Amino acid sequence: MRLLLRYLRLAAKGQLRYRSTFYLTAFAQIAMPLSLLAGISLLFARFGTLGGWSMGEALLCYGVTQVAFALAELSSRGFDNFPSILANGEFDRILVRPRGLMLQVLGSRLDLSRFGRLIVGGIVLAWAAKGSGVEWTPLKAATIALMTLCGAVVFSSLFVLGAAFAFLTTDGLELVNIFTDGGREMAQYPMSIYERWLRLFFTFVIPFACVNYLPLLFVLGRPGTGPAYALLPLAGLAFALPCLLAWRAGTRRYVSTGS
Amino acid sequence: MIQVESLRKTYLSRRRASGVGQALLSLVKPSRERIEALKDVSFSIERGEIVGYIGPNGAGKSTTIKVMCGILVPDSGVCLIKGRVPWKERAAHVAGIGVVFGQRSQLWWDVPVIDSFELLRDVYRVPGREYSASLEELVSALDLSPLLGQPARSLSLGQRMRCEMAASLLHSPDILFLDEPTIGLDAVSKLAVRAFIERANRERGVTVILTTHDMHDIEALVSRVILIGKGEILYDGGFEALVAGGRATGAGIEAVMAALYGEMGIA
Numbered sequence: 001m002r003l004l005l006r007y008l009r010l011a012a013k014g015q016l017r018y019r020s021t022f023y024l025t026a027f028a029q030i031a032m033p034l035s036l037l038a039g040i041s042l043l044f045a046r047f048g049t050l051g052g053w054s055m056g057e058a059l060l061c062y063g064v065t066q067v068a069f070a071l072a073e074l075s076s077r078g079f080d081n082f083p084s085i086l087a088n089g090e091f092d093r094i095l096v097r098p099r100g101l102m103l104q105v106l107g108s109r110l111d112l113s114r115f116g117r118l119i120v121g122g123i124v125l126a127w128a129a130k131g132s133g134v135e136w137t138p139l140k141a142a143t144i145a146l147m148t149l150c151g152a153v154v155f156s157s158l159f160v161l162g163a164a165f166a167f168l169t170t171d172g173l174e175l176v177n178i179f180t181d182g183g184r185e186m187a188q189y190p191m192s193i194y195e196r197w198l199r200l201f202f203t204f205v206i207p208f209a210c211v212n213y214l215p216l217l218f219v220l221g222r223p224g225t226g227p228a229y230a231l232l233p234l235a236g237l238a239f240a241l242p243c244l245l246a247w248r249a250g251t252r253r254y255v256s257t258g259s
Numbered sequence: 260m261i262q263v264e265s266l267r268k269t270y271l272s273r274r275r276a277s278g279v280g281q282a283l284l285s286l287v288k289p290s291r292e293r294i295e296a297l298k299d300v301s302f303s304i305e306r307g308e309i310v311g312y313i314g315p316n317g318a319g320k321s322t323t324i325k326v327m328c329g330i331l332v333p334d335s336g337v338c339l340i341k342g343r344v345p346w347k348e349r350a351a352h353v354a355g356i357g358v359v360f361g362q363r364s365q366l367w368w369d370v371p372v373i374d375s376f377e378l379l380r381d382v383y384r385v386p387g388r389e390y391s392a393s394l395e396e397l398v399s400a401l402d403l404s405p406l407l408g409q410p411a412r413s414l415s416l417g418q419r420m421r422c423e424m425a426a427s428l429l430h431s432p433d434i435l436f437l438d439e440p441t442i443g444l445d446a447v448s449k450l451a452v453r454a455f456i457e458r459a460n461r462e463r464g465v466t467v468i469l470t471t472h473d474m475h476d477i478e479a480l481v482s483r484v485i486l487i488g489k490g491e492i493l494y495d496g497g498f499e500a501l502v503a504g505g506r507a508t509g510a511g512i513e514a515v516m517a518a519l520y521g522e523m524g525i526a
Binding site for chain 1 (some may be wrong): 270271325328329330331332334346349350351353354356358360363367368369370374375377379381382383410
């Protein structure tokens with residue numbers, strides 16, 4: 001914990017040193033989700049509802065996804081950038097330090113400019129909490145919190161999975177970005193607008209629906225849902241397991257081949 | 260302290276294709292080449308020694324160092340360091356060693372050097388009082404006080420290397436691996452780094468394993484060298500005895516080593 005705080009301080013110091021870069025990146029991080037937001041509101045201005053969802057409801061979906069993704073990027077950027085850590089020999093350095101490998105990878109690339117996205121996501125979420133017309137109960141609020149955290153875990157797990165592939169290819173695979181960036185773009189809309197096969201994939205393979213769409217149905221009080229839906233985000237944790245195993249297999253391979 | 264016996268390590272390396280056709284073919288059927296980085300490497304090193312580990316490029320020096328640091332698992336053979344197998348008890352092993360890779364920095368690029376040191380204190384969980392004592396000693400020995408407030412990226416190579424040496428000793432390891440610590444340094448910095456290695460060995464009793472291509476490092480610091488070529492240990496003993504024959508011809512030390520590598524067929 002103390003080490004994590006130290007990493008955080010170092011990241012803050014280092015990144016604030018290049019002030020203009022930091023502001024520009026943070027600005028981009030704010031502008032990007034805002035432009036998406038504009039797109040969404042245009043859509044609703046034209047069609048009124050989307051797959052049976054009102055704009056306030058859909059924005060809950062959007063806000064949860066943005067906050068989850070921002071949390072994942074803030075913390076797990078090291079795994080996203082892992083090919084560079086491998087290429088410049090930093091991973092050898094990590095191996096000669098007496099701490100967990102994942103903690104060190106994480107700590108080496110904390111990215112504070114991602115607060116921009118986090119703030120936008122948070123504001124949207126707060127606004128949608130009112131605009132969706134949900135009657136909030138402690139359970140529903142807790143469900144949203146759980147969705148956000150488990151959503152961050154799913155995104156982070158994808159980063160870790162990508163890093164595990166980097167052990168094989170050194171350059172890393174753009175393939176994983178399809179699921180991180182693509183998954184983010186997709187999960188910010190209600191899942192009901194998608195084809196069945198896509199829904200199934202994002203429920204049972206990469207469980208975005210479990211940390212977002214499905215529990216939201218319960219929060220919105222859709223018929224046929226119950227409090228049990230509040231526990232669905234935990235499926236996101238189950239997704240972390242195979243990703244962690246892949247990472248372990250990757251590190252094992254690395255120390256036996258050295259490349 | 261360090262015991263290495265019959266280490267073997269073979270890499271499979273992808274052969275680089277020469278033409279476009281070959282490159283396309285290698286996508287389907289990669290041609291791989293076995294490279295025997297270590298064939299049969301054995302030696303042992305006692306507490307408090309300074310040992311020079313020398314040999315031409317590609318001889319297997321870095322591979323051996325990586326095995327001893329726990330970064331690489333050999334195919335077979337024994338490596339025991341303070342009774343531990345490095346790659347089996349990685350965390351416990353690396354807590355007691357210091358590593359300097361001359362070509363790569365371990366300092367955080369954009370923050371003052373002192374912040375990197377404080378990070379290392381937390382990484383190695385060095386108790387507060389021990390850290391202050393260690394830091395004070397290293398700062399005075401390496402004359403670091405004007406450098407501590409500067410970010411690593413603004414340091415000259417020589418200044419940075421002095422900070423690297425300090426960074427690798429903050430947690431008071433009893434073994435220090437130095438992989439080409441003087442590479443690219445000017446004469447003044449080289450002398451400072453050498454003097455410091457000698458002093459750390461004498462005062463802290465640190466066992467030092469040093470790889471270098473600069474034979475002046477070896478002359479200045481080392482009484483014993485281990486010479487590796489093509490994955491095999493070819494010589495283990497006093498440095499003067501190794502080069503005495505060549506020196507008699509009046510050639511400079513670089514020429515003597517080049518001739519020696521040539522004679523051994525490892526140049």
